[in-house]
Amino acid sequence: MDYNQLKQDIIAYSKQIGIDKIGFASAEPFTELKNRLIRQQELQFQSGFEEPDIDKRTNPALIFDQPRSIIAIALAYPSKMKETPKGKKGLRRGTFCKASWGLDYHVILRNRLKQLEEFIRSKVPEARMKSMVDTGELSDRAVAERAGIGWSGKNCSIITPEFGSYVYLGEMITNLPFEPDLPLESRCGTCTKCLDACPTGALVQGGQLNAKKCIAFLTQTKDFLPDEFRDKIGNRLYGCDTCQTVCPENKGIDFHLHEEMEPDPETAKPLLEPLLDISNKEFKEKFGMVSGSWRGKKPIQRNAIIALAHFKEETAIPSLVEVLQKDVRPVIRGTAAWAIGKIGGDQAKSALLEAKQTETDPDVLKEIEKGLQYFSS
Known part of the structure; x- marks a missing residue:
């Protein structure tokens, strides 16, 4: 099997189905992330919404049998409304953050990942895959960073050169040995x-x-x-x-x-x-x-x-x-x-x-x- 060619085919297909960025990463344990998460736990900085098992969050092999690589995807979302309603005295308005505009992003990304899975299976019938969006065990941001989607900003968001941080993230663990992409260098510099x-x-x-x-x-x-x-x-x-x-x-x-x-x-x-x-x-x-x-x-x-x-x-x-x-x-x-x-x-x-x-x-x-x-x- 020519996995380099398959990787190129997957990249081309991802563009056809509306995936704005795609990257490939190794499925090695996220050791640096594990140390950070342990420290967060010690400081009681975690929200409680996360997967509680730090080992599962940082070791793909604990949630997928013999993982070889992880495919990360990103979809860009709007940052401005075309027609923004204005609140006024007597008719005050509240706001939902930009990431909650439109259809639930979990639904959108799961749909794209499902299409990607079906495409890969059509090329490699024996391929095994596990896709996740936000609520899975792995850290979407850690995977995206390793896969070269963007760098991890000081605001803890993944920042892409093309779409800034206005992107939804998802990933797919596979048993296929794709060549990993290179992480990007941070451009945050001294900015605070x-x-x-x-x-x-x-x-x-x-x-x-x-x-x-x-x-x-x-x-x-x-x-x-x-x-x-x-x-x-x-x-x-x-x-x-x-x-x-x-x-x-x-x-x-x-x-x-x-x-x-x-x-x-x-x-x-x-x-x-x-x-x-x-x-x-x-x-x-x-x-x-x-x-x-x-x-x-x-x-x-x-x-x-x-x-x-x-x-x-x-x-x-x-x-x-x-x-x-x-x-x-x-x-x-x-x-x-x-x-x-x-x-x-x-x-x-x-x-x-x-x-x-x-x-x-x-x-x-x-x-x-x-x-x-x-x-x-």
């Missing part, structure tokens, strides 16, 4: 713009992230958002783009290569108030196809309440009071109480004093007190 701009200081140093402080992680949690992060979240409903937006490598980068990645403006920048009482069915119909919906409506609703407080949107007080009085979930009621206090006004104070008399949940009562403190300061 991403570190300086991070709203919560989650980027501890170049290439090191405290995931528990990262807004992208915080917007996906389901509990009360810690006090110190509430003013930092702004109107973000899911994810954060700051460390990518400020990156010089992303200046002027905006590719619209895949129709299914184009955002629906009303989904990517939705009105905040209608989210407060959206039903499960309505949420699934409006947001079910985007990656930002994977944790359900609760985190999005909590973040929408925080966003209304961020804007000090007085017209939202009646809706927030209704949430405080009627929502059965303590996290949502409590966050509404805090937001009502932050926005302020006579109606807000009366609603909090009334709720204080009837509320029984201790966590919600704490949030009511936090809300009332705004009137004494």
Whole structure:
């Protein structure tokens, strides 16, 4: 079998099916990554969403019998909306990060990887493959870096020379011995713009992230958002783009290569108030196809309440009071109480004093007190 020719055939086919970058890497253990992950674990910097077994994350042989190489792919996504809806007083809007625009990228990349698998199998029937996108054991970024897709930036994103860091990543472990591609040299140099701009200081140093402080992680949690992060979240409903937006490598980068990645403006920048009482069915119909919906409506609703407080949107007080009085979930009621206090006004104070008399949940009562403190300061 001429594996060099097969590699060229795979590269050519990948372009036909809309894969923007493809690279080939060895399936050797990721020893440097393992050391970094152990250190992250010691520092308690991990989000908890990752595969917990560090050995599985760094040794392909533990998840695939006799791996010989890994194929990495990247697809570029848009960084700008063609028609961006503008929020205004009385009609405030929240934002989903750019990586959550359009159809869920897991679906898009799995489709491309499946086509790639079928092509390889048509050439080599005995080929074995295992594809992963984001939720697999391996680190997508480590594989992409080794395969020459891009370098690992100080913002912990893979940065490609062609598309900046606005790329989705996926990979396929195979039992075929492809010649590996060479990794790229970092072009970050002395630049620290991403570190300086991070709203919560989650980027501890170049290439090191405290995931528990990262807004992208915080917007996906389901509990009360810690006090110190509430003013930092702004109107973000899911994810954060700051460390990518400020990156010089992303200046002027905006590719619209895949129709299914184009955002629906009303989904990517939705009105905040209608989210407060959206039903499960309505949420699934409006947001079910985007990656930002994977944790359900609760985190999005909590973040929408925080966003209304961020804007000090007085017209939202009646809706927030209704949430405080009627929502059965303590996290949502409590966050509404805090937001009502932050926005302020006579109606807000009366609603909090009334709720204080009837509320029984201790966590919600704490949030009511936090809300009332705004009137004494």
